[in-house]
Amino acid sequence: MPSNEPHAPVSSSFVVRRDGDPVPESLKGAVAAIGNFDGVHRGHRHLLDMALRSGRPAAVLTFEPHPRSFFQPDRPLFRLTPEPVKLGIFARLGLAGAFVLRFDGRLASLTAEEFVTLLKGELELSGVVVGHDFHFGRGREGNPERMSGLCRGLGLDCLIAPAIVEGSEPVSSSAIRAALEAGDIAAANTLLGYRWFVRAPVRHGDKRGRELGYPTANMRLPDDCRLRHGIYAVRASVNGQPVDGVASFGRRPTFDNGAPLLETHLFDFSGDLYGTTLDVEFVGWIRGEERFDGIEALIAQMDRDSEEARRMLKADRTPSMVG
Template sequence: MELIRGLHNLRDKHRGCVATIGNFDGVHLGHQKVLDQVKEQAQLHNLPSVVIIFEPQPREFFAGNDAPPRLTRFDEKVRLLEKQGVDRVLCLTFNSRLRAMSAQAFVDELLLNGLKVKHFVVGDDFRFGCDRSGDYTMLEAAGHAHGFSVEHTHTFEIEDQRVSSTRIRESLMRGDFELSERLLGRPYTVTGRVVHGQKLGRQLGVPTANVRMHRFRCPLQGVYTVLARVQGRDYPAICNVGMRPTVNGRLPVLEAHLFDIDQQLYGQLMQVRFLHFLRPEKRFDGLDALKTQINFDLDLAREWFALQAGAKPISGSEQI
């Protein structure tokens, strides 16, 4: 799969395609049905399939920290789109220039001159251009005038409700990981490189593998039992996601303590699959109180894993 960053990087070889556009946050089962439509049409037209996404996502541009947390980091989203068999991903920087682009300029610069789209798959409620002035009817008219076709996306429902990123986000916040897995078509995971931290966990006798979240705001916050996959192997673990208020943390961090492992993990790619919510993140009156709570959390986590061992398998995260 080819990742193209920005309109300015489009070349002659990129012109002529079947495309769709959206946030594709989570690349859930609803998204996958849309991608199936795109790939089917791409095969019929004998053209490459293209997914157009934004970075940052439009709501993040407008709302900043008040925007909903993402399900997937940018690199995870790209990796998931690649697994779906997409030929190309075009990532547009959502900035003041793009926000001010008129609907007609969107059609001219992106669909016609940029990609020479032959077939476009979008929702019938899709809006585009400055002040969301463009709509499906305008796209159909442009298609008739310039020789491309437009197709509705198909709504995909589970339990009589539309599968959406919002619904998955809400299920994660409730700790309903079974529902989120059904909606995503896979377990919910967060993946990142293990980095050096403050070494505070080691001082407390509970060393952690840390993943910085950078600009990514995870929809989860608190302490969880998880499976941490490193170098192709799953380790039962306990994980905290949040700001670490007891030690005045300023940036969100994922910290995982892996059971039954004694090796350095710095620089390794770690995938964390969330299994069970233990408690919310909170501030403690000093490190002694924090250590007491951590030991209590560890006991709860080990007890949970022991109960699950006789109930059902919990392995099976996607390979990283």
């Protein structure tokens, strides 16, 4: 989910503090939920809610790039919410701001004690919230119990959030990635607590959709996107307004079998979206990508896909994090 402005402000009241910046007045003495927060799913939101209920400024402390990208650079990570998207969700949830720490060799080398000292000294926090499985410090030497003891020694409050479970499994970013890779939008959105969405600029294509009677907004998603190729019911945000549609993500086997592309047809919409950055929410899975022997067969299937998308969209009640 690329963005044209990766460090653009996300809200007039939400502030972002990065390495080397002074701590904004509005974040001094904050209680910060700590984690990677990829997806900002229901489990993450429980931590954020605990910070919001603290009675002090509520913030989040997160890391960029994702630590796995630092430790395993040869294994691209399917990011559910790249930094600009993640920060936008934090702002919508009512947090005062975010501390974004660059995850590099310096940060990775800090001991557990040094990391907690940074929280108290450099970041001027008054308390933290961590998950039940949180690890920190060099070699992941610290755990929640260690965090609690170190915080107590420095006069910091420390809250430990329990796991949030769906069925018999904890809600996790890994489970959401697996659901999206399988095309199981319903499961992914249940775990997230909102409709998963992508953000990217609309680019010029070959105009083939217009010739078929289905003009599309074409978006190139990051190479690490592992969403299953197929047809989806979607809802886009156009000038702040939701517009229903149907989208294909894949290689277009009927035509060129090229690089993966998200092609979104918006129902009952006419307008020029080229160059704009579009948020597209995924509502439901319709079918896998197919190769058709002729244009007529393809158009007939697109008609059926559109009908199914309209049905799914009409029935959907999942909350949105867009707009």
